[in-house]
Amino acid sequence: MAEIETFYEVMRRQGITRRSFLKFCSLTAAALGLSPARAAEIAAAMEQKPRTPVLWLHGLECTCCSESFIRAGHPLAKDVVLSMLSLDYDDTLMASAGHHAEAILEEVMTKYKGNYILAVEGNPSLNMDGMSCIVGGKPFVEQLKHVAKDCKAIIAWGACASWGCVQAARPNPTQAVPVHKVITDKPIIKVPGCPPIAEVMTGVITYMLTFDRLPELDRQGRPKMFYGQRIHDKCYRRPHFDAGQFAEAFDDDGARKGYCLYKLGCKGPTTYNACSTVRWNEGTSFPIQSGHGCIGCSEDGFWDKGSFYDRLTNIQQFGVEQNADRVGATAAGVVGAAVAAHAAVSAVTRARVKHVQTDERREDR
């Protein structure tokens, strides 16, 4: 492995111009909801600080998180961030294989003891001593525990690592469990979604690498900057919901007019994610925009919540969000004035605009 170098050095070695680098910093600041002034802070950190190695492990998963990640909208996001990762260990993307690859893992763990970030894609299975997922001749759960032992923090990529996803759906024959059920003594940042949005993934990892701290998390361990609002809150079809205009079938007049997909099973009202604001494929679209309801892939246990086409019928599950950390009922079963006021201020804060400059991102290609 190369000697300690900065992000900027990695980037320059790849032939990326300084102008392009500064643009990346301002885009990242915008995507993270930081003020433009913080772009300079990101640039300074990337120029001066030695890079933090990231080890990327794969358990039971489908690699959709990696697929999403390497398609991040801004070309620099994948070039810079990916070069910081793949230089170390990612069994899908790295060049080395076999014993050499496993040796790199040990080398990074020793050299950067207590100072590397562990990114986990997929989850461990516990059935039959973890024999349902073998990496390098050993159960993945053992590799996970071994590498997590000396890491600084863990990023749980996707619904698998965060909640369990399809392999943990009933009856869960392999006893797949999310990362936090196995590793209990390290900070875990959950970045759920199947897969998560590329810009969300690069945003989270860039924040951690540049500021050397965890992003602010909600009570479930998700970064508030990307998981603070429901799809429904910012959905462009929302005015049709408010006006009672629903598509009743996928080929009816309402569907053609772009009406709300609630009656076709859209899970937007219960799903926390940034799809309706950041969108996908460089901000091009997202499932609802292409005519299909949200399936709620970033929510805990979404495979076990019935058909994707069942209508949401129960609003008992909705708590009162005073802020992202406190959701709760009151003893009386109704909200009082103080709780209502807190919830209102929090709702207004969430409704404020974060500028993600999609046009600039395109212009830079």
Added chain:
Amino acid sequence: MNPAVPPCPPDPSAALEAALTAILDGPMRDVPILNPQLPVAAIGLRRLGPAWFGALLTPWFVNLVLVPDAAPAAAPGTAAEFDLPCGTLGFLHARYGELHVLCCSLLSPVPPLYDEAGARQFAAAALDAVLTPPAPPPRAALSRRELLCGRGARPHE
């Protein structure tokens, strides 16, 4: 209110309530994610630039609402941003019946923990939060120079 733009249209509260009551009695009638404790109510509408601004409470949402004096041509779902005292808020063009409005979602669905009083308090507090500028960053204690030159004066610039 801008005195250069007479006459200002009447308060649209009653028209908004009528339009949403018609929606409640029509297509929303059998939707299961309503909060039946809540009425349809326009809350705290006031003039803000060339528009009426306030909150809208129904059994299925609490929104901020802007009713511009001139009906906008944009299709429902088109985004728009407005600089309000609390900062920039994102709105979406919408049509409630015949009314062209811009809405900004605060709460939907409305959890059953909100009864009518709670939801009205929520809406009123949200309006207060939107119309109150954020607190300025804390200032350092008054220095001798500031005391002598007047607070905030920068004699060297």
